[in-house]
Amino acid sequence: MGYEMDYLNRILLGDCEEVLKDLPDNCVDLIFTSPPYADQRQKTYGGVPPDRYVEWFMPKAAQFWRVLKPTGTFILNIKEKVVDGERHTYVINLILEMRKQGWRWTEEFIWHKKNSYPGKWPNRFRDNWERLIQFNKQRTFKMYQEAVMVPVGDWSKERLAKLSETDRVRDESKVGSGFGKNVSNWLGRQMVYPTNVLHMATECYNRNHSATFPIALPTWFIKLFTDIGDVVLDPFVGSGTTAVAAARLGRYYIGIDINEQYVQLARERLSSVQMQLLTLAESRPSYSADERQDAQDEGAHETS
Numbered sequence: 001m002g003y004e005m006d007y008l009n010r011i012l013l014g015d016c017e018e019v020l021k022d023l024p025d026n027c028v029d030l031i032f033t034s035p036p037y038a039d040q041r042q043k044t045y046g047g048v049p050p051d052r053y054v055e056w057f058m059p060k061a062a063q064f065w066r067v068l069k070p071t072g073t074f075i076l077n078i079k080e081k082v083v084d085g086e087r088h089t090y091v092i093n094l095i096l097e098m099r100k101q102g103w104r105w106t107e108e109f110i111w112h113k114k115n116s117y118p119g120k121w122p123n124r125f126r127d128n129w130e131r132l133i134q135f136n137k138q139r140t141f142k143m144y145q146e147a148v149m150v151p152v153g154d155w156s157k158e159r160l161a162k163l164s165e166t167d168r169v170r171d172e173s174k175v176g177s178g179f180g181k182n183v184s185n186w187l188g189r190q191m192v193y194p195t196n197v198l199h200m201a202t203e204c205y206n207r208n209h210s211a212t213f214p215i216a217l218p219t220w221f222i223k224l225f226t227d228i229g230d231v232v233l234d235p236f237v238g239s240g241t242t243a244v245a246a247a248r249l250g251r252y253y254i255g256i257d258i259n260e261q262y263v264q265l266a267r268e269r270l271s272s273v274q275m276q277l278l279t280l281a282e283s284r285p286s287y288s289a290d291e292r293q294d295a296q297d298e299g300a301h302e303t304s
């Protein structure tokens with residue numbers, strides 16, 4: 001097709017639906033994004049009425065589908081807004097529409113915000129978590145589970161000390177998936193696979209953007225779903241957090257935002273990250289890819 005790869009490692013200005021039309025098919029390994037939530041923060045960057053959210057989103061999702069490789073993953077950070085005292089159903093409706101467009105709703109992760117402010121509401125408690133919905137184009141996709149293993153922790157001392165009979169034999173999955181959890185397999189192991197609940201603090205410092213997520217969030221998903229040299233897209237990149245995480249992990253990034261100020265902010269953040277990485281590489285000429293990744297992970301990864 002003769003496409004130049006000049007869209008890589010760029011923060012692009014514009015409506016992602018239009019900007020993405022300049023990208024070739026199947027060129028992205030991971031889409032990680034937090035779109036504007038329905039009707040919220042209208043003053044800051046324009047919200048979308050909850051009842052129109054799905055029709056606003058779907059043409060963009062069609063472009064996401066086109067640019068994502070068949071082995072790629074799309075992670076959507078979103079949460080239902082409360083409208084008239086009840087949760088609006090736009091996220092549920094969106095999932096159903098996405099399935100009609102061909103996406104598989106593979107999994108859902110929960111981001112538990114460890115440090116949310118206390119508060120009191122008349123008919124609900126403070127909102128302490130957000131969804132990260134995983135969509136895929138096909139059943140098999142790239143996944144590097146070892147990259148996000150966690151220390152087994154105190155659980156092992158108590159739980160593994162008193163193994164029941166069921167724990168000692170293969171406890172076949174009730175849903176007939178062919179997988180099971182033979183708990184005794186984990187005896188003596190230092191590291192285990194994590195759950196689908198991520199305990200991460202929000203970042204409170206001001207990045208001149210009102211809706212940033214912590215860098216630990218994209219970092220975790222980038223490690224899980226991509227390899228070094230893969231391409232990560234955030235079509236609603238805001239202050240550039242996903243792109244910064246990707247660059248630090250040795251992945252290519254593509255960031256898009258409709259707001260010129262945020263694009264400027266993201267570009268500044270990225271150029272300072274590129275400078276840091278360059279200095280790092282120059283000070284250690286014999287740095288291997290693995291060592292570089294370990295060094296980049298420090299500080300970028302937050303343990304739960």
Ligand SMILES: C[S@@+](CC[C@H](N)C(=O)[O-])C[C@H]1O[C@@H](n2cnc3c(N)ncnc32)[C@H](O)[C@@H]1O
Nearest residue numbers: 015016045211212213236238239241257258259
């Ligand atoms: C929730 S914020 C993303 C924040 C980001 N995750 C961060 O850490 O800074 C959503 C962003 O989407 C941008 N946006 C809204 N509509 C857009 C569109 N059609 N195309 C591209 N960006 C858009 C907004 O300007 C805003 O910065």
